[in-house]
Amino acid sequence: MSVRVRFAPSPTGYLHIGGARTALYNYLYAKAVGGTFILRIEDTDLERSNAEYEKLQIDDLKWLGIFHDEGPDKPNPKYAPYRQSERLEIYNKYAQQLIEKGLAYYDFCTEAELEAMKAQNEAEGNDPHYTGKWRNSEHFAEAKARIAAGEKTAIRFKAPKKSYTLNDKVKGSVTYPDNMVGDFVIMRSNGLPTYNYCCVVDDMLMEITHVIRGEDHLNNTVRQLMIYEALNAKLPEFAHVSLLIGSDRQKLSKRHGATSVNLYRNENYLPEAMCNYLTLLGWSHPAETDIFTKSDLFSLFSLERFSAHSAMYDLEKLKWVNGQHLKKMENADIINMLTTLPEAAAFNKQDAAWKNMAVTLLKQYADFISDIPKKADEMIFDEHIEMKNELLEILGWETTPKIIDYLAGEMNKITTPFVTEAELTAWMDFAKKDLAIKGKPLFQGIRAALTGQEHGPDLKLLIPLTPVAIIKKRLNLLSKTKQEKDG
């Protein structure tokens, strides 16, 4: 039987980093074993669900490069529909079957009654389970009558009093004691199913073979095990992946800052890098490498290499991973991504040859794609020089005025928009021989004169990229500063 896995988000907000990781694991596993990856929308919480979020989450998955084989937008008639809100009849049908088999019952208890029941159980030291009268089959006729009269009611599942054992692919053998859960609601009085019930009905009907999801569902699983049993359905394999935590070691949530995928998308993180980093948070590559693409994993992703403990989400390493992917990218792809970036305005005005050279130089200084135009603005287009102490010191050197005067003269002869590397080399040679300057005063003096900086990239690469007009302005400013300082 071929593998079928699913990612089942609730459209109650943006796609979360943790959700993306779960989706990714499912996707990778499907790819690794030639299975099918299904997207199911769990929108049974009417108050919080929103169709707009469904769209946004799917967009984010696409951006990450996580593509589903089946879903609301790619239905397979055998399994459709893929939105739980469109499957209500199905849930009702199975709920009726459970009632007929005596495995579930109508429950008319009010919220107040339920609370009183709980309080009483607590006071008497009993398990906090349902002990209402409707569990007793002798009230079934009364229940039927009230239903017939049009009354709305919840349907509660009769939890078997026995222990269950789950063989989880990540956690190993997990045994749930026989008093862990009491009777629980499967159909709410508003006609909508509850998670632990409809999840099982769908997984059964959609023939899901492997459930890969967050550890927060580990305790829920006992309820689901009961439903599988009651429905006489085949059990899938379960893999409960550890949770992502913030720097305070609490489950990762909004208050930890940037936890929505779209935030990273807006900040131009590379989707491959996001996937790479997310995969690493709880799973290890068999070759112990840290940098890889999704397709690298298609042949070797497995459920065997998950770690059992939670992982802290760390921006530092994500930044490094992003930088590694950036450095491996083709210049053409980087240039292409930059065309839509507003902060790359100055960069985008240049011609193709210039851009190619600039990217080769600048990507060594960048962790993020947006660092490239940022560095271009700082190192190439900036005409306002900050008179830092270090720069003032260089200006104070005996040899520096000579360099500035000489270079200003040479620059005035230039009629092209850019200086060539050969011209720059000739100037350096002249300064060395005819001006008799050498060592630090030579190189740092020229750098200061031309760029207004003490440090930066190799001048032979940087200066041919810098517009002559800008260099002239810097030279002017510098010689003015020098004169003021002297006078």
Add this chain to the structure above:
RNA sequence: GCUCCCAUCGUCUAGCCCGGUCUAGGACAUCGCCUUUUCACGGCGGUAACAGGGGUUCGAAUCCCCUUGGGAGUACCA
């Protein structure tokens, strides 16, 4: 409270299932050196961990128990 899960450098982890090859390996971060007549990139190296206590065993990071710590669940949310 109760139940379940987890525990290796600051962080992500390898090793654990099938005890000896572990004076515990890699990566991020950090520090130092080399390279670059600068900076960054890169290269090399350093600091840094088996939570604690009991067992079992000739031998335990690895198996068992307890303690401690952390997390999750305990809804007519998912």
